[in-house]
Amino acid sequence: MRQRRRVLAATTALLAAVPLAIAAMSANASIPPPASGWTQVWGDDFNGPGGTLPSSSNWIFDLGHGYPGGPANWGTGEIQNYTNSTNNIKLDGNGNLRITALKDGAGNWTSARIETQRSNFKPPAGGKLAIEGRIQMPNVTGEAALGYWPAFWTLGAPYRGNYWNWPGIGEFDIMENVNGINSVWGVLHCDVAPGGACGEFTGIGNSRTCPGASCQTAFHTYRFEWDDAAKTFTWFVDGQSFHQVTQARVGVNVWNAMTSHAGHFILLNLAMGGAFPNALNNNQPTPVAATQSGHSMVVDYVAVYSSGGGTTTPPTTTTSNPGGGGSAYSELQAENASERSGGSVAPGDGGSGVHQIGNGGYLKFSGVNFGTGPARQFYARVASGAGGGVSGLVEVRLGSRTAAPVGSFAVGSTGGWDSWRTIPANISNITGTHDVYITFTSGQPSPYVSVNWVKFGT
Template sequence: MKQRRRVLAASTALLAAVPLAIAAMSANASIPPPASGWTQVWGDDFNGSNGSLPSSANWIIDTGHGYPGGPANWGTGEIQNYTNSTNNLKLDGNGNLRITALKDGAGNWTSARIETQRSNFKPPAGGKLAIEGRIQMPNVTGEAALGYWPAFWTLGSPYRGNYWNWPGIGEFDIMENVNGLNSVWGVLHCDVAPGGACGEFTGIGNSRACPGSSCQSAFHTYRFEWDDAAKTFTWFVDGQSFHQVTQARVGVNVWNAMTSHAGHFILLNLAMGGAFPNALNNNQPTPVAATQSGHSMVVDYVAVYSSGGGTTTPPTTTTTTSNPGGGGSAYSDLQAENASERSGGSVSPGDGGSGVHQIANGGYLKFSGVNFGTGPARQFYARVASGAAGGVSGLVEVRLGSRTATPVGSIAVGNTGGWDAWRTIPANISNISGTHDVYITFTSGQPAPYVSVNWVKFGT
């Protein structure tokens, strides 16, 4: 979905058929149990009252025409304005999420886009991760469908807060469709653009017709599997494999750039117009006057499953941690509870381990003798959660050598959806090298606790 144009021919060739348990389900079914050998590690079945928004503990609602400071029109040329209105985004009371594209009397389109709070979906070392959704594309075809662009996809976690490091951080398009065509596209975006190992802005993709009923007239199950042992990405529709990319195809360095960071976050959106639908409309702009308003992408569930490897869940931190007492590599997780000095908050379990919880204004963490090497480090990451009351927020700041030194970087944290709703938030920092005592300080205009911290780390 990111900065690209694309003309991909539909193909009905199947790479393989796999015996996944894809059962016929009613529209308001719960998440199906995992196949043998798999464990569900996250999911949303979108059960809730009619007209309510999706869970804020699970989802972030994107609004406007792009991320603040990011590419215009979300980097794709799409024309709609994303909103948090229940006219565009809501649970329908029957176990589904509906994302609806609407055109007003002035010809302006609105729609919706959401992304998971979690941004660390990846397989355990040597294991597998599967991301799956049961979705009905907007039920509109022909000229009335020109410009409709539904998608179910992921982006690498370093994209959050940067917005200019695409496609190197990786993008997995699990399901894309344009213009009401009876096809599902599966696409990998990687490396650099234009060109690179993935041939950007097109990406490495394949497509096929939906099995049985058309993509528009019925629900189908779309699945992406990431196999860390085999070094493969594989795409499925209704249990049938139709696309695969191997590490050998893109090279080890490109593969590692997509897979060695904290993980990916999942997105669902319904765009209108842009490079992809325009390309499949003889390079003419979409939507057109005949495009019908009011059609919806309907999502029954989204689930993430894990299999094999050293753990049954995607790791919430990297496998390398800081030394007790707070020192170690700047590029490993500096666990908050291991800080050599701490003021404020309390150590308690959370996010698969422990952290320092409910820190307020004036608190700090000190990590002694943190080694940045020759670096230089240009990124700071903090794994945080907040259940702070409305209007309560604050800064997580990085200072070197002293608690009162000028911050070299900071992030702003407000309510993330609850004290257990963890997010990895990145920030740009000044170029840092050498060895330093690192102070993480907490500054807020309110006295109430506003942030819990699992870990912090740095990146180049």
């Protein structure tokens, strides 16, 4: 997670709003249809058997106290240990996802955090993207709520596998709340920290009370819209806008750094303690002895919509690609490469992959069709249980495995050989049909990466 501190003062960040007479609502059975002119491009309604985990096809579970090799305590000072236990995260059988913070007898807190498998959410050129969720914050207030920090937000795709390029890659906090206060915060993080165009580590933020029933006692709809034509970011709660940031405010270069990469991925988490709740507790540590265990952030649905422009993302159809060829925009399964050197085929991540590849290994996919594209992004589903200090590059080459790479990313340990992550990289504009080589280069002899699949995006 992002390196940042929260120093928003309650006296300036809590903005009054005229309450509307609406009642608390229960979960919807499904994602509501998009408004006129919008198209749903992704979503999860969290319908499923009670007591089960959310779909691993849609979500990655973040575990522990930070990304491998990233800042401690997720960069924010929060104290909980994130797990994938159904004690902390599960479908409730009534169309909701529940993320629950728990304190054990020794005073240790656990909770959960998930992020979308997809990391390419962005508007079509000249169009709009909307990210929306219907959420009830933990229903606890006062001293018993001190330290609770639910959030619904995004990070720029290049953060994956790097963890030190925040805030330049952009962070959109669609909904944040702390300490059971009846307010929603919307915040943009950008540029450099400290300082920069977004005034880090605080960011450019605004807040308001939830319309009608409180944030804690009812579901409310939180929405973020990114307008590529108008160059604006706008935040909403229950259809009412309460915050906007324009390109003019942060500058063209800062805006482009947040928006010109592959896109963003979405996160849901319930943190305990950290800089933001502490700041709004008179700069005193949270949680406290009176903080109650067992309250949940309840999510009815998360959906992504687009409007105008062209297509927002490349096709996502999966094909087995026998012999290694096929569409560049489908998942090219590693075990089906037409040539392979290094590693071994073994089960993993719901299928098979090529495991524990080291320096000098490669995968060849013959006759991969990029069409008119052009393809500007490369994605690989990888895992690594490499020891400390062991890492290497995953590179893309066209026509020959000795050709100059057209793109690459570095990978080290992801936390284990079964801890899979989808990592993006920029590539130059690729069109036509090519033999694609995925090559592996490292300064150490030890294996450092397993690959499930690779694919490309526009």
